[in-house]
Amino acid sequence: MTSIDESDSRPELDPRSGGRTGADQTDVPESLLPGTQEYLEDPRHYGIEEGAPWPDDVPRGQNDTHWRYEDDPRGARVAELRIAFCWLITLLSGIGLAAVYVAGGEAQVEGAFLFAGFAGLGVGFVLWARDLLPGHDVIASRGGLTHASDEADRRLAVQSLGRAVEPMARRPFLGKVLGGVLTVFGVSLVFPIASLGPAVDGQFARTPWRKGMRAVSEVGTPVKPSDILPNGVLTVFPDTGEPLDSQAMAQSAVLLINIGSAPFKVLPGRETWHIGSVGSTNCLVAFSKICTHAGCPVSQYDWWTHELVCPCHQSTFQVLLDCKPIFGPAPRNLPQLPLYVDPEGYIASQSGFTEPVGPGYWNRPIEINPFTHKAVKYS
């Protein structure tokens, strides 16, 4: 028996239902309308499909028309007044809210009135449902453990699918052509995504620092060695001749540190990278400010221990050991920038960085030419 047969076998209903037929609508007499006693007693309202056998787990004759103060008119009246009082609070809050707005607004008072207004509305509704309306604690059938269809319906669905599956399967050629076409066409549709960003072209390893560029503060003033007192730090940027955009600033921020007379460990080949001699009262070194862990500016300097701490994840770098990471997740030293004092007495860079600044990435070179800014070494 198909579903069509089934519905055909059922009687036609009320003409207003547009000719629809179905188990739910059969023989609903006018007397079973809301508000009548018959409606209330009609067992069909317990969520059980008509025609289905009465489930054993649903008690018969249960009546969910009762409400809390049904038999207590005085209690009902009090409940009514309680609800009205809640909504009165909402009304007053609304007036208060409007008044506060007109008077110029004040976040705390607005918050208070909004709270009282919505709370009054909500509590009123809860009390209304609890005290004066029926529908509590009803038991109904779920209509089975799951909503799984029976085997006959499943077979019919398979049949419907099969109408097209077989004829399609008989034309494997079309399937292959369609697969190929969709692949090519689909890939071509993805191309516009590439417009979202430029090609990666070594930008991750490059900074704007070049040979002979002066170090300038964030407002663009060049810096003399005497501007930074012992144990002082200053964030500087390369003086490229024009204002740096945010991207260049993010990549090129350098921390100038006057380590005073602390014993700085000079790596071989970096003997001339600092200003002033190690152990004298003024010795200036410069390191990239971009953390090698996740790229935050490493901006907390402890002059007592000469440690730099990144506020984001507490990577700690020992400046005296060439900013070697001594704690935290940072995996590499902060790159050092070679400094010199130019003829006019300002601090400038001898070249760019010799290694990429900032966090790691898949094809990060470990050494770059500080003059051509090309990667020279990958492993």
Added chain:
Amino acid sequence: MSSTTERAAAQRRSSRVKSGLDYIDDRFGSSPFMRSAMDKIFPDHWSFMVGEIAMYCFVVLIITGIYLALFYVPSSATIIYHGSYKPLDGQSMSAAYASVLNISFHVRAGLVMRQVHHWAAVVFVAALCFHMCRVFFTGAFRKPREVNWTIGLTLLMTVLLEGFSGYSLPDDLLSGTGLRVVYSIIESIPLIGTKLVFLLWGGPFPGTSLIPRLFVLHEFLFPALLVGLLSAHLAILWRQKHTDFPGPGKTETNIRGSRFFPQYMLKGGALMFLTTAVLCALGGFVQINPIWLYGPYQPYAVSAGSQPDWYVGWLDGSLRLWPHWEFRSFGYEIANPFFPGILFPGILFGVMYAWPLIDAWIYKDHVAHNLLDRPRDKPFRTAVGVAALAFFSVCTMASASDLLANDWHISYERIIEILQIGVFVAPIGFGLIAYRVCIQLQRTGNMIIKKPIGGIIVRGGDGAYHTLGDHHGDHGANGDRLGGDLTGGGHLVRTGGGRGGAGEGAPGGAGEAASGGAAGDEVQSQRGSGAPKEAPPGVAGGETEA
């Protein structure tokens, strides 16, 4: 219905309602649907309302979000600020940041809207997480609800993205720092990281493309996804109906609670108003994200105590806990942030998505369930959940390591080292404790039926014993025989008499053979078997621990 006039008035109202419904039904034939919808029954347990609180937060977010969007300027263009907030007068900042200052200080009611919006986001994620824990610990994700579990998880991920994108829109120093870290995390993905991060940001960090793009994501793409996923989530819930806790009169094939109309509709609406009320109180009284104190974002600046919103804390914490390792060979490297920032959350969400399968495999349970497990009845699952929460908590604590160091006067290095150990010890420890607690609770529950129960024992005509006045007895609230029973262990025990639920594995036992007044026998047999860890009857084969 006492007087004739009242009856007549009721008849008149009823006919008016009827003609109204006729108008609708003539066009849509909707009466059967409306009737079944209004008669639909929702269980009343409070823990089922937390998912709704999340939904109502979403409603508040949409309303306040539309208001904020009318004032927000999604632009990274640099401007000099000359607005109501004098301490930042003359500062250069992005137009986005200036517009949020404008919302906070110049737009009337703007600040309260902004703070309600932010609070709603924070509470939203909290409610979602609670809801997910409830579903997990009670086994509500089991067949037939596995699909809705995966939809829910996708919702959670979308909400996290939606939250983080919104948090980043003001372009203040704190959120900009967060974006810098996210940039580095994406950059660290092997092979495609650098390309991907350029596509997202439109070039090197920070650039000027991201803020407008985040706006599009936060305003259109993610909310549209959320609405779609939420609709699917609710439609499936509506179709499959709620789960429910076992209890007197509750079986796998029935549902007990309040009607959708009027009870649930009114109370649901009330819950929405109450949620809104609490969010408004928070937004009015409790300052959140005071971006004017953080200042505009500068790529070379950062402040100490940079913590994200709570729901991102676990990822920030995992970045702090992961050691200084990165791996390099043949000129290529897998950079440090990849492991805690991509791999770890990927594995975590992967396990969560797969959990319904894993759970079914562990418990060899492939049948459908409508009644929930009590967490104690599935000690292993509960232990896994508690371990995950402990892990999550340690990670979240780690994201506040610098603040904890400050407050507790311990160096931040020690805090991190303690938490690095704690991230392994805490899940194992709390998991074991949870397991033991579950076993103990099972025994506690068993004690109830071992104690003498008050009442009068009578012997029926069929020879069976009945306990009168025993609420564990075999009858429902209105005295109907139900065939289901809540024994001391909280398990719904089927008796032989009456119903045989379709597709359920009824437990083998002495009670099966009995009929008629089998309840007393059933309790007896439960006692006699002395099996404190007896699995609920719906679970074929029982638990592995049993």
